[in-house]
Amino acid sequence: AQSVTQLDSQVPVFEEAPVELRCNYSSSVSVYLFWYVQYPNQGLQLLLKYLSGSTLVKGINGFEAEFNKSQTSFHLRKPSVHISDTAEYFCAVTLPRSSNDYKLSFGAGTTVTVRA
Amino acid sequence: NAGVTQTPKFQVLKTGQSMTLQCAQDMNHEYMSWYRQDPGMGLRLIHYSVGAGITDQGEVPNGYNVSRSTTEDFPLRLLSAAPSQTSVYFCASSPMVNQPQHFGDGTRLSIL
Numbered sequence: 229a230q231s232v233t234q235l236d237s238q239v240p241v242f243e244e245a246p247v248e249l250r251c252n253y254s255s256s257v258s259v260y261l262f263w264y265v266q267y268p269n270q271g272l273q274l275l276l277k278y279l280s281g282s283t284l285v286k287g288i289n290g291f292e293a294e295f296n297k298s299q300t301s302f303h304l305r306k307p308s309v310h311i312s313d314t315a316e317y318f319c320a321v322t323l324p325r326s327s328n329d330y331k332l333s334f335g336a337g338t339t340v341t342v343r344a
Numbered sequence: 345n346a347g348v349t350q351t352p353k354f355q356v357l358k359t360g361q362s363m364t365l366q367c368a369q370d371m372n373h374e375y376m377s378w379y380r381q382d383p384g385m386g387l388r389l390i391h392y393s394v395g396a397g398i399t400d401q402g403e404v405p406n407g408y409n410v411s412r413s414t415t416e417d418f419p420l421r422l423l424s425a426a427p428s429q430t431s432v433y434f435c436a437s438s439p440m441v442n443q444p445q446h447f448g449d450g451t452r453l454s455i456l
Contacts, residue, residue: 237384260442271348271434271447272387279442318386322442330441332377336386 231255232321234335241309242343249304249338251319260322260330261302263293266337267315275317278302289313314342346370350435350448357425357455365420365451367435373446375438376418377402378410380431381450387434393418394441425455 235250264272276287283295293304319335351366377392389402393412409421432452436445
């Protein structure tokens with residue numbers, strides 16, 4: 229069973245428009261949530277994380293995400309994108325397997341292409 | 345700070361050859377892992393380690409071996425390369441699995 233689902237595989241967007249990338253996960257217990265960005269021919273970099281506390285999380289480069297426990301979602305948003313935001317974005321979730329064991333799962337990724 | 349260093353960056357192998365992908369981190373992280381990235385499939389976990397001397401299998405371990413003799417190093421061995429192992433391989437580390445991962449720049453591996 230898939231633990232993390234990114235609902236859009238590709239998102240084309242015009243420069244200065246807003247963007248939302250959707251991520252849902254399968255778990256009824258507490259989780260840790262992450263968004264990573266991968267620029268072409270590079271490794272993954274952390275955009276933001278939710279470990280506890282406020283459900284609205286702000287990250288680097290103007291991105292933010294909101295944790296919604298009832299909908300088991302962690303959608304990523306940016307109000308105005310730049311050409312440089314063209315990249316692949318991965319949602320990741322750490323799910324507990326036992327009292328002291330966790331499993332980290334990644335979504336399949338969303339490719340964002342920003343056009344002028 | 346070097347972070348996570350992967351070598352080589354590129355490699356071409358023939359079917360049946362063996363090789364080792366190197367991964368080293370200088371952050372004293374206990375948790376290290378190897379992923380492969382294929383188009384449309386995201387990152388799939390191959391093997392992971394929660395500390396020196398401890399390794400375990402991930403989702404796609406077949407055809408790969410790992411060892412963790414030191415905290416810093418976590419090499420990935422391909423025993424007998426197959427075309428299906430053509431992929432981009434990433435090593436990652438973190439203090440614990442439920443904390444943000446630090447990724448290397450990847451190794452692009454082609455098996456002919």
